[in-house]
Amino acid sequence: MNSAYKSLVVESFEPKDTCWGLIWKLAAPQRVSQFLCLVVSDRLLINFKRSRRGLVDAATCAIYGNAEETTIHSLRDCYCARAIWGRSVPSRMQGIFFGMDLRP
Numbered sequence: 001m002n003s004a005y006k007s008l009v010v011e012s013f014e015p016k017d018t019c020w021g022l023i024w025k026l027a028a029p030q031r032v033s034q035f036l037c038l039v040v041s042d043r044l045l046i047n048f049k050r051s052r053r054g055l056v057d058a059a060t061c062a063i064y065g066n067a068e069e070t071t072i073h074s075l076r077d078c079y080c081a082r083a084i085w086g087r088s089v090p091s092r093m094q095g096i097f098f099g100m101d102l103r104p
Contacts (some may be wrong), residue, residue: 048070085098
């Protein structure tokens with residue numbers, strides 16, 4: 001097996017990992033499962049990654065402006081995302097949800 005192929009397929013995707021099984025067994029549209037796979041594998045094309053590729057000038061959030069746009073910022077910590085989660089996550093769980101540090 002080609003080493004580049006092996007590193008992309010074998011090492012980055014663990015089918016025995018329960019996370020992947022849970023994602024693909026969701027009773028949701030396939031695009032939701034695909035999005036979750038992008039999130040879990042940290043492959044969303046956010047401004048932080050765009051700036052490293054020279055596609056945008058700044059790695060900061062386009063909405064918030066003064067924070068680096070990472071995956072966790074885009075999905076949880078951005079002002080707009082936080083407002084949506086604030087209405088979705090029960091108030092007794094918000095301290096745990098917003099207090100989690102999910103950076104690798």
